[in-house]
Amino acid sequence: MNTYIYIACMAGITYLIRVLPLTLIRKEIKNKTLRSFLYYVPYVTLAVMTFPAILHATQSPIAGAVALIAAILLAWFGRSLFQVAVISCVTVFILELFLCR
Amino acid sequence: MNKKQWFVRGMRAGIPISLGYFAVSVALGITARKAGITSLQAALTSLLINASAGEYAGFSLIAVGASYLEVTVMEAVANARYLLMSASLSQKLKPDTGTIQRLLLGFTVTDEIFGVSIALPVPLDPCFTYGTFCVATLGWTSGTFVGAVLGDVLPLRLLSALSVGLYGMFISVFIPEAKKNRVVAVLVAVSFVASYACEHLPVIGAWSEGIRVILLTVLISLVAAILFPVSEQAPNKQEDPGT
Numbered sequence: 001m002n003t004y005i006y007i008a009c010m011a012g013i014t015y016l017i018r019v020l021p022l023t024l025i026r027k028e029i030k031n032k033t034l035r036s037f038l039y040y041v042p043y044v045t046l047a048v049m050t051f052p053a054i055l056h057a058t059q060s061p062i063a064g065a066v067a068l069i070a071a072i073l074l075a076w077f078g079r080s081l082f083q084v085a086v087i088s089c090v091t092v093f094i095l096e097l098f099l100c101r
Numbered sequence: 102m103n104k105k106q107w108f109v110r111g112m113r114a115g116i117p118i119s120l121g122y123f124a125v126s127v128a129l130g131i132t133a134r135k136a137g138i139t140s141l142q143a144a145l146t147s148l149l150i151n152a153s154a155g156e157y158a159g160f161s162l163i164a165v166g167a168s169y170l171e172v173t174v175m176e177a178v179a180n181a182r183y184l185l186m187s188a189s190l191s192q193k194l195k196p197d198t199g200t201i202q203r204l205l206l207g208f209t210v211t212d213e214i215f216g217v218s219i220a221l222p223v224p225l226d227p228c229f230t231y232g233t234f235c236v237a238t239l240g241w242t243s244g245t246f247v248g249a250v251l252g253d254v255l256p257l258r259l260l261s262a263l264s265v266g267l268y269g270m271f272i273s274v275f276i277p278e279a280k281k282n283r284v285v286a287v288l289v290a291v292s293f294v295a296s297y298a299c300e301h302l303p304v305i306g307a308w309s310e311g312i313r314v315i316l317l318t319v320l321i322s323l324v325a326a327i328l329f330p331v332s333e334q335a336p337n338k339q340e341d342p343g344t
Contacts, residue, residue: 001166003142009173010159011149014180019207021187023200035185036326042182042212043278043285044325045318046154046271047292052300054268059261071269075276081213082121088269093262100258 111232130248
């Protein structure tokens with residue numbers, strides 16, 4: 001398997017997805033189900049990828065779980081992407097000082 | 102405003118985005134390194150793709166030696182939302198915007214850049230978005246490179262902490278929407294439970310993570326689209342500019 005072919009596949013399909021609606025569809029999408037599907041996709045896919053994977057990302061699953069809860073609360077109360085990301089990292093770092101040797 | 106002024110205004114909007122991208126893409130670079138990708142290849146991927154979830158999913162599949170087709174399909178699913186964003190962005194352009202401008206603009210669609218572009222008063226001058234993209238991708242690409250380079254040097258404890266940053270970013274995309282929309286909130290909970298269950302189910306648990314993510318995403322989103330169709334007003338158009 002060649003890494004450059006992987007990158008070319010990823011870049012090619014991603015560019016097509018981004019550029020096709022801009023160039024081809026010059027009218028608004030009318031199909032309600034398709035619109036709704038495309039609206040839900042990002043949130044569902046990110047949620048599926050977040051849990052339970054976040055528990056395996058850290059050395060201690062407990063640290064991952066606490067970071068998950070902290071991030072959800074911070075995002076809920078309107079913290080920015082940057083703040084949520086950094087505070088999740090700091091939470092894990094501090095917890096693992098105690099949880100891992 | 103002329104094109105140059107729009108470009109500068111876009112660059113200014115790109116500064117906070119770029120800083121956020123840098124922090125997050127360090128974690129992405131680490132993931133790339135774990136997948137056996139060199140730092141330059143990782144930076145090239147980020148420069149060409151500019152999509153956190155898509156790149157992360159791609160690197161994870163490369164790490165387990167998935168086929169080119171599997172990676173391509175995963176990428177299509179992980180980035181499917183750009184289809185809707187691009188469609189919405191096309192409505193914001195002047196009708197006489199040329200094909201070359203549209204081809205260039207297509208390269209720049211990310212959650213955050215879309216956010217600041219769509220928030221502008223109509224119509225959108227693509228130069229604004231180019232300015233934002235140039236600054237933002239600088240943070241994204243260099244962060245990925247730094248992460249991939251330092252991945253070997255950083256202690257395990259620090260790596261463990263940084264790798265959570267990406268999930269923090271995912272969470273800060275879906276939670277604010279879940280707060281605004283109860284259906285999305287329920288879908289997030291369903292996704293968590295289904296994803297956890299699938300990992301532990303006898304047959305499905307043996308499938309690759311990428312396949313599980315694709316199937317769960319399509320299934321849950323499709324059922325939601327049929328049961329809870331979104332009303333005529335496109336919800337994504339009102340999105341606040343991200344950080």
